[in-house]
Structures are given as C-alpha cells and as structure tokens.
Amino acid sequence: MDYLGDLQAFLPGIITAVAGLAVITIEALKSGHKSAYWVTSFSLIVALFFGIQSLGTPLQEAFSGMLVHGGIAAFGNVIILLGTLFCVFLSNDYLEGIDHNYNEVYGMILFATSGMICLAGANDLISLFLGLETMSICLYVMAGLIKNEKQGAEGALKYFLLGAFSTGFLLYGAALLYGATGTTSIPGIGAAASSDLLFLAGAALLLIGFLFKVSAVPFHMWTPDVYQATPTTLTAYMATASKAATFMAMILVLSRALPSVEGLDWQAVLSVVAIITMIFGNIIALVQDNIKRMLAYSSIAHAGYALVGLSAATPEGYSAVAFYLFAYTIMNVGAFGVVAYYERNKGLDFSDVNNLAGLGFKKPMMGVMMSLFLFSLAGIPPFVGFVGKYYVFAAAINANMVPLAIVGVLASAASVYYYLRVMVYLYFREAHKETEMIDASFLYKGALVILALLTVYYGIEPILPFGGLMELITGF
Amino acid sequence: MLDSYFPILILAGIAIVLALLLMTLSRILGPYRPNKHKLNPYESGMDPVGEARERYSISFYLVAMEFIVFDLEVVFIYPWAVRYLDLGLGTFISMMVFITILLIGLLYTLKKGTLDWDLKTNKI
Numbered sequence: 001m002d003y004l005g006d007l008q009a010f011l012p013g014i015i016t017a018v019a020g021l022a023v024i025t026i027e028a029l030k031s032g033h034k035s036a037y038w039v040t041s042f043s044l045i046v047a048l049f050f051g052i053q054s055l056g057t058p059l060q061e062a063f064s065g066m067l068v069h070g071g072i073a074a075f076g077n078v079i080i081l082l083g084t085l086f087c088v089f090l091s092n093d094y095l096e097g098i099d100h101n102y103n104e105v106y107g108m109i110l111f112a113t114s115g116m117i118c119l120a121g122a123n124d125l126i127s128l129f130l131g132l133e134t135m136s137i138c139l140y141v142m143a144g145l146i147k148n149e150k151q152g153a154e155g156a157l158k159y160f161l162l163g164a165f166s167t168g169f170l171l172y173g174a175a176l177l178y179g180a181t182g183t184t185s186i187p188g189i190g191a192a193a194s195s196d197l198l199f200l201a202g203a204a205l206l207l208i209g210f211l212f213k214v215s216a217v218p219f220h221m222w223t224p225d226v227y228q229a230t231p232t233t234l235t236a237y238m239a240t241a242s243k244a245a246t247f248m249a250m251i252l253v254l255s256r257a258l259p260s261v262e263g264l265d266w267q268a269v270l271s272v273v274a275i276i277t278m279i280f281g282n283i284i285a286l287v288q289d290n291i292k293r294m295l296a297y298s299s300i301a302h303a304g305y306a307l308v309g310l311s312a313a314t315p316e317g318y319s320a321v322a323f324y325l326f327a328y329t330i331m332n333v334g335a336f337g338v339v340a341y342y343e344r345n346k347g348l349d350f351s352d353v354n355n356l357a358g359l360g361f362k363k364p365m366m367g368v369m370m371s372l373f374l375f376s377l378a379g380i381p382p383f384v385g386f387v388g389k390y391y392v393f394a395a396a397i398n399a400n401m402v403p404l405a406i407v408g409v410l411a412s413a414a415s416v417y418y419y420l421r422v423m424v425y426l427y428f429r430e431a432h433k434e435t436e437m438i439d440a441s442f443l444y445k446g447a448l449v450i451l452a453l454l455t456v457y458y459g460i461e462p463i464l465p466f467g468g469l470m471e472l473i474t475g476f
Numbered sequence: 477m478l479d480s481y482f483p484i485l486i487l488a489g490i491a492i493v494l495a496l497l498l499m500t501l502s503r504i505l506g507p508y509r510p511n512k513h514k515l516n517p518y519e520s521g522m523d524p525v526g527e528a529r530e531r532y533s534i535s536f537y538l539v540a541m542e543f544i545v546f547d548l549e550v551v552f553i554y555p556w557a558v559r560y561l562d563l564g565l566g567t568f569i570s571m572m573v574f575i576t577i578l579l580i581g582l583l584y585t586l587k588k589g590t591l592d593w594d595l596k597t598n599k600i
Contacts, residue, residue: 003566021580028580028587 009062009069012047012077013117019043020110027103036103037092040110044085047113051077061123065185068123068252075322076120076248083241083329084113089447090337091233093440097344100145100231109237112138116245121252125174125184128249132170132213135242136163142234143226155229162212162222170209176202177257186257195263203258207266210253213246214303217277227296232343232351235292236336239299240329247306247325251318254310270311271404277304278411285418291339292351294418295332298377301415302328308408309392312399320391327376327388327458334451335373338366341448345438353422358431360423365445369452371423376455378419379412383459538590542582549578 007014022043023036051074059071067073088109095101115134122128140163144156178184180199181192193199208219215223227235258266281301288294306328309321342350342359349355360367376383389412393405517524556563556571585591 003569021577024584025580028584031587 006062009060010067010117010121012051012081013114013121015043015047015050016081016110016117017114020107020114023103023107023110027107032103036106037088040088040106041085043110044081044088044113048078048081048085051081063127065187066124066127067118067121069121072248072251072318072322073121075326076244077117079244079248079322079326079329080113080116080120080241082326083244083333084109084237086330086333086337086447086451087233087237087241089443090236090333090340091231093444094233094340094344095231097438098146098231102145105142105145105234108138108141109234112142112237113241116241119245120248122249123186123252125177125186125189128186128253129167129171129174131245132249133167135245136167136213139163139238139242142238143230145231145234146229149229151229155226158222159226166209166212166219169205169212173202173205173207173209176205178202186253189257190259193257193259193264200264203264203266204269206253207269210246210250211273214243214250214306215300216273216303216307217280217300220277220281220300223300224293224296227299228290228292228351232292232336232340235295236333236340239295239336240332243299243303244325244329247310247321250310251321254313255318260313267311267313270307271401274304274307274311274404275407277301277307278408279304282411282415282418285415288418289353290351291353291356291422294353294422295335295339298415298418299332301411302332302377305389305392305408305412308396308401308404311404312395312401314395314399316398317392317395320388320395324388324392327384330451330454330458331373331376331383331385334369334448334455335377337444337448337451338370338373341366341440341444344440345436347436348432353425355432356422356425357429358426359437360426362431363437366448367426369448370426372452372455374419374422376459378416380416381459382456384455384457385459387459535590535593538585542585542590545578545581549575 019039019042022039026033026036026039054070054074055078057070057074059068059073061067062069088106091105091109092101095105112135115131115136115138117131118127119131119135122131140156140160143159144152146152147156174184176198177189180194180196180202181189183189183192212219227239230238254266258264278301281297281299281304285294285297285301288297306321306324309317309324311317312320339351341363342356360371372383376385379385379389389408393408396402396405396408552574553571556567560568
C-alpha cells in the first residue's frame with residue numbers, strides 16, 4: 001500500500017485529528033492552559049492551507065478506495081475548514097464571556113472537523129458512516145455544553161436521541177444497499193444499481209438519514225431547540241460546517257452511487273422535500289422572536305435552497321450547491337458571530353430580538369455588519385448570498401425544473417421580512433435602557449470584518465463563475 | 477440423521493441431573509441459616525429492589541466506558557498480533573499510532589480523575 005500517498009490525500013483531516021490529540025494532552029497536563037486555543041487556530045490554518053493547495057486537482061481515490069480527495073472533496077474541505085476556523089476565532093471570546101471556555105471544546109471541534117473531512121471525501125459507505133459519527137458524537141457533546149441549564153440538557157438529549165435514530169436509518173439503508181449490490185463502495189453501488197426493491201428501499205433510507213442531518217422538513221424537529229440551547233458560536237459551527245460536510249457527502253453519493261435507474265426517481269423526491277423545506281422554514285421563521293431560533297429556521301430554509309440544486313442532478317447543479325454552501329458558511333458564521341457579540345453582555349437576554357432595540361447606533365460597526373450578513377442571507381444583490389441563490393435556481397431552470405425555482409424565489413422573497421425585522425429593531429426602535437456593552441477583542445472583530453469582506457467580495461467579483469467553479473471541482 | 481444429536485441429548489441430561497444433584501446435596505448437607513441479606517438476589521452489591529429512577533454514581537459509567545475502549549483495542553490487536561510477521565512495518569506503525577491515540581485518551585481520563593473512586597476528590 002502507498003502509505004505516504006494516502007496520508008497526503010487525507011492531510012487536512014490528519015492535521016486536525018493530531019491537533020485534537022495535542023489539545024487533549026495539553027488539557028490533561030495543564031488544565032485550562034491557553035495554548036490549546038492557539039494550537040487549534042494554528043492547526044486549522046495549516047490544514048486550510050493544504051486544503052486550498054489541493055483545489056483544482058482531479059478527483060482521486062485513496063486508502064484502497066475508501067476516500068476520495070481533490071476535486072469536489074477538496075472544495076468541501078476548504079468550506080469546512082474555513083467555517084471551523086472562524087468559529088474557533090469567535091468561540092474564544094464568546095465562551096470566555098459566558099464562562100464556558102473549556103479546552104475540551106476545541107478538542108471536540110478538531111475531532112468533529114476531522115470527521116467532517118472524512119465525510120466530505122467518503123467513497124465508501126463505511127468511511128461515510130465513520131465520518132458522520134465522528135462528527136455527530138462531538139456535536140452532541142457541544143450541544144450539551146451549558147449543562148447546568150435545563151435548556152442545554154434538553155437540547156443535547158433531543159439531538160442525541162434523534163441523531164441516533166437518523167443514524168439508524170442511514171445504517172439500515174447502507175445495509176440494504178450492500179444486500180442489493182454486494183459492495184459498500186460508492187462507485188461500486190453505482191455500477192451495480194438496479195430497480196430492485198431492495199436497492200430502492202436502501203436508497204430511500206440512506207436519503208432519510210442524510211435529510212435528517214441537514215435538517216430538511218419533515219426531519220427538522222430537532223433544529224430550533226438544539227440551535228437555541230447550544231452556545232452561539234458552536235451553533236454557527238453546527239449550522240455551517242456540519243451541514244456543508246453532509247451536503248458534500250450527499251453530492252458524492254447522489255452523483256456516483258445513485259444514477260438514473262428506472263423507478264428510482266430521487267430527483268422528484270428531493271424536489272418535493274426542497275419545496276416543503278423552503279416554504280416551511282421561511283414561514284415559521286416569520287414569527288420567531290428569539291434570534292437564534294429565527295436563524296435556526298432560516299438554516300432549515302437554506303437547506304431547502306441547497307436541495308433545489310441537488311435535485312437538478314446535473315454537474316451544474318452540484319457545483320451550484322457547492323458554491324451555495326461556501327456562501328452560506330461565510331454569511332451564517334458572520335450572522336451568528338454578531339449575535340454572539342450581543343449575547344456576551346449580561347443583564348438582558350440579547351437573543352430576544354426585542355432587546356436588540358437601538359443597539360445599531362450604540363455599536364455602529366456591529367450593527368452594520370449584522371445588516372450586511374442579514375442582507376446576504378436574504379439574497380439581496382451585492383452580496384454572496386444572492387450569487388449562491390442565483391446559481392442554484394439557474395441550475396434548476398436549466399434542468400427543466402422551473403416550478404421548483406419559482407417556489408424558491410417566492411420563499412426567499414418571504415424571508416426578507418424576518419431578516420429585515422432584526423434591522424428594524426436595531427435601527428428604528430428606541431433603546432430600552434442603558435446597558436453596558438462589553439467590547440470584544442481585536443481578533444473577534446477582525447474575524448467578523450474578514451467574513452464581511454468575503455461576503456461582499458464574492459458578491460461583487462464573480463471569482464467563481466460557472467466555468468471556474470466547474471473546473472475547480474471537476475470529476476463527476 | 478437425528479442420531480448424530482444423541483450425544484448432545486446425553487450431555488444435556490447429565491447437566492440437568494448434576495445441577496439438581498448438587499443443589500439438593502448442598503441443601504441437605506450444608507448448614508442453612510438464612511437472613512435478609514443472604515436471600516436477596518445478587519446484584520453486584522446494589523439494592524436489587526427500589527425505585528426505577530435511581531441515581532448511580534457516574535464512576536460506574538466512566539469505568540464501563542474505559543473498559544469498552546480497551547476491550548475493543550484487544551479486538552483489533554489480537555488478529556494483528558497473530559499475523560504480525562506477514563503484515564510488515566506499515567501495519568506495525570498503524571497499530572502504534574492507534575495505541576498512542578488510546579494512550580492519550582487514557583492519560584486524559586486519568587488526569588481528570590476518572591478512576592478515583594472517592595468522589596469528594598474527584599475533579600470531574
């Protein structure tokens with residue numbers, strides 16, 4: 001076996017896993033030592049560097065066909081590592097502010113990231129399951145981080161139980177697919193695909209497992225509670241990196257393991273799920289007063305937009321989804337970051353939108369950035385969110401799925417209401433009373449500013465138009 | 477064809493007779509002085525009857541968790557050790573990496589006081 005080649009193929013994942021072990025060792029020897037945070041940031045930057053280097057290489061197999069690297073897997077790695085890196089930058093200040101800055105959090109983040117990298121490059125149902133579980137188990141722990149409050153315990157338990165169920169569905173699906181085709185390799189399943197009932201049932205169960213993890217309606221019930229209970233910067237991590245990893249795995253599985261077989265019309269299934277997810281997520285988000293719940297429902301809606309691109313099932317659709325995930329990651333981490341900035345202040349519950357009244361003028365820079373991220377999430381032109389949505393809906397139209405695109409555009413128009421509502425509170429309401437605002441560190445603000453710049457930059461400069469993006473993630 | 481199962485039947489018969497014999501003999505020959513504690517079903521020192529919602533010490537779970545981790549380690553190491561000479565250096569390094577990872581986990585749990593049974597000094 002070519003050990004060195006294999007190690008190089010999985011380098012970002014190995015770096016994060018080793019750094020996770022280092023963080024755990026630091027915590028064991030010197031509890032609460034700050035170096036754990038720096039090890040985490042540094043290792044993520046190095047991993048991101050290697051991830052960016054492998055962009056544009058063709059999709060290749062490694063570890064005897066268990067994993068793929070390069071191509072769309074490399075693009076997935078970059079999205080995951082970028083989201084993780086910014087979440088870690090934001091987490092240090094925020095977790096310090098709410099007195100939960102344990103080194104174990106960074107260890108968990110690193111292990112989860114390594115699981116996500118395995119998931120986003122899975123070429124076999126076994127490595128897919130391994131990555132998914134490594135990611136999920138770490139996320140369950142993070143959901144219960146604030147363990148002394150009822151909400152935290154409830155959220156973590158709900159997440160764990162429902163996550164375990166969804167894993168069961170996924171495993172059952174994998175078992176049936178293995179039974180139908182005699183292999184667990186994803187290209188192997190694609191080659192042996194048939195319209196056999198066993199194969200269809202396996203594919204359906206596998207899809208259910210995936211839809212659970214990306215919180216598509218009707219498998220979304222856990223999302224608002226879990227997102228509300230988790231510390232905000234870690235919610236950002238769950239909502240962006242883990243969803244990006246799961247969508248990347250979905251792209252690999254759908255495009256390589258489930259070709260168009262007669263009787264297996266997963267495109268129609270996904271487009272129905274996409275329609276109800278977009279409508280449901282956006283409508284429920286309209287009435288949310290808690291900004292974290294609002295962002296949770298908005299993340300359900302965004303999963304719906306990404307599903308639109310998936311159900312197009314063309315290379316154009318898949319690359320549109322990949323770009324959409326990139327856009328969604330940078331703007332959503334930013335939005336959660338600003339919410340976390342407000343939430344660090346004691347006294348009022350700043351996750352309630354009523355308490356944000358008048359804060360836009362009190363902290364001008366944060367107000368502007370919040371507006372910017374929310375405009376981008378709503379899909380208003382000069383920001384990256386618009387470009388992402390444009391690609392996704394264009395892919396649906398080119399694949400002759402015009403009704404899907406129409407529903408998407410209408411749902412996204414409805415979403416403008418609840419995004420702008422936050423801005424109305426920030427700027428057009430009188431402040432309740434004098435509340436002391438704690439200032440954040442330079443790094444915290446710097447991370448938010450970089451995210452804002454990325455949001456604007458990729459919205460204006462079409463650095464990844466279709467040709468460039470398709471070239472970047474070759475290999476379908 | 478069923479003939480071949482006959483020895484098994486004999487074995488089962490002997491087992492039943494022997495069990496009955498031993499229990500009867502010990503009841504007849506041994507001293508019989510029952511008390512409340514002796515008549516309880518054996519449940520590893522725990523009270524076998526009580527409310528369902530009982531709080532256990534977390535130490536039980538931690539020890540069980542460590543046990544499973546090292547039990548599974550053995551599952552991986554045994555087949556490797558049996559075929560070690562055929563597999564070569566690559567698997568040796570892989571296995572050392574695997575053991576190191578588990579060792580770091582053990583170091584962490586030890587330092588956090590998982591195996592300190594005295595909960596008052598426990599750092600968890």
